[in-house]
Amino acid sequence: MRIALFVTCFNDTMFPATGRAVVALLERLGHTVDFPRAQVCCGQMHFNTGYRSATLPMVRGFADTFAAYDAVVTPSGSCAGMIRHHHATVARQYGDADLVTEVDRVTPRVYELSELLVDVLGVTEVGAYFPHRVTYHPTCHSLRMLRVGDRPLRLLRGVEGIDLVELPAAESCCGFGGTFALKNADTSQAMLADKMRHVQETGAEVLCAGDNSCLMHIGGGLSRLRTGIGSLHLAQILASTETTPAEGARR
Numbered sequence: 001m002r003i004a005l006f007v008t009c010f011n012d013t014m015f016p017a018t019g020r021a022v023v024a025l026l027e028r029l030g031h032t033v034d035f036p037r038a039q040v041c042c043g044q045m046h047f048n049t050g051y052r053s054a055t056l057p058m059v060r061g062f063a064d065t066f067a068a069y070d071a072v073v074t075p076s077g078s079c080a081g082m083i084r085h086h087h088a089t090v091a092r093q094y095g096d097a098d099l100v101t102e103v104d105r106v107t108p109r110v111y112e113l114s115e116l117l118v119d120v121l122g123v124t125e126v127g128a129y130f131p132h133r134v135t136y137h138p139t140c141h142s143l144r145m146l147r148v149g150d151r152p153l154r155l156l157r158g159v160e161g162i163d164l165v166e167l168p169a170a171e172s173c174c175g176f177g178g179t180f181a182l183k184n185a186d187t188s189q190a191m192l193a194d195k196m197r198h199v200q201e202t203g204a205e206v207l208c209a210g211d212n213s214c215l216m217h218i219g220g221g222l223s224r225l226r227t228g229i230g231s232l233h234l235a236q237i238l239a240s241t242e243t244t245p246a247e248g249a250r251r
Contacts, residue, residue: 001071072106081145128159132163133203137195138170176216176217
């Protein structure tokens with residue numbers, strides 16, 4: 001199986017350790033992962049803020065860049081949701097028949113990390129070791145668009161040494177929502193306050209999620225409150241085999 005990593009522009013720019021963790025994890029499981037250098041943004045920010053025609057070059061570029069692969073993995077439920085649910089919309093509205101055909105062929109092969117591991121590779125135990133108290137936040141796009149369900153939790157339960165604790169009101173949005181946090185700052189901050197309170201109630205050392213955008217939002221708030229709670233992407237926990245991996249958690 002030919003697997004490619006779509007790291008996303010957000011991760012590539014701000015959280016490159018997550019992309020490296022995906023590769024380390026999949027290589028440990030015996031797979032080779034390609035990183036096509038022609039990849040760019042999936043266009044989600046443009047699409048969500050009303051510049052839908054401007055998304056077309058990114059949709060076309062994605063289809064061309066990843067056409068040769070059997071599976072494309074991304075450590076972002078948000079970007080996976082954009083590609084699987086909205087690239088076809090853009091192609092049909094602004095593209096041509098050839099692009100529609102290519103998008104329809106490529107986008108079903110795009111998987112959020114937990115989907116690839118559980119559904120495609122058929123694994124829930126990946127040889128990880130993470131002896132820390134962890135709580136998991138299901139991000140909105142992974143929960144509501146991709147419907148990943150309990151796949152991330154099944155993977156976390158398979159991690160040796162982990163103390164996985166349930167997050168109260170886990171399915172509530174953290175308030176980030178990309179530009180929503182900028183355009184509706186007061187509402188966003190109120191939602192964030194609720195989420196941070198619930199995270200602190202768990203007594204967790206580390207907050208885990210499948211999207212670094214949400215982790216940045218929640219983790220930033222927790223850091224400003226000096227809670228001492230770190231935040232790590234699911235990929236980084238699953239890739240961990242060290243005895244003290246929490247040293248890499250963002251504070």
